[in-house]
Amino acid sequence: MTDTPSAPHPRTRxxxxxxxxxxxxxxxxxSDGVELDFAALREILQCGDSPLSKAISHLQAAEYIVARKGSLGSRPRTWVHSTSAGRAAFAGHLQALREIVALGGGPAL
Known part of the structure; x- marks a missing residue:
């Protein structure tokens, strides 16, 4: 065995x-700077208002997304888009997942 330090496991990223x-x-x-409204996200993610609202709040606090409020006609709306920091963090997360799979000899993602 060598005393050479190995690179940290990708899970640490x-x-x-x-x-x-x-x-x-x-x-x-x-992804790709797409902006979607709350209703579209709820439909895409197939989740309720409360879990989606909590997810938006969490990611907004991390500065990974921006939510803006406005109205369409007389109806209030919330639109959400990712920030460059959020897209970079998500890309890094995906890369770490790919490396974990590769270490295990699983199929490439």
Missing amino acids: LDDNFASPIRFSLMASL
Whole structure:
């Protein structure tokens, strides 16, 4: 055995902000700077208002997304888009997942 330090396991680069399946799916939905409204996200993610609202609040606090409020006609609306920091963090998270799979000899993602 050598005393050469090995590189840290890729799991150490996983971002806990994406640990929730809804937050993970939300970021995946907002790739490439897409902006979606709350109702569209709720339909895409197939979740209720409360879990989606909590996911948005969490990712907004991490500065990974921006939610803006406005109205369409007389109806209030919330639109959400990812920030460059959020897209970079999500890309890093995905890369760490790919490296974990590769270490295990599983299929490439």
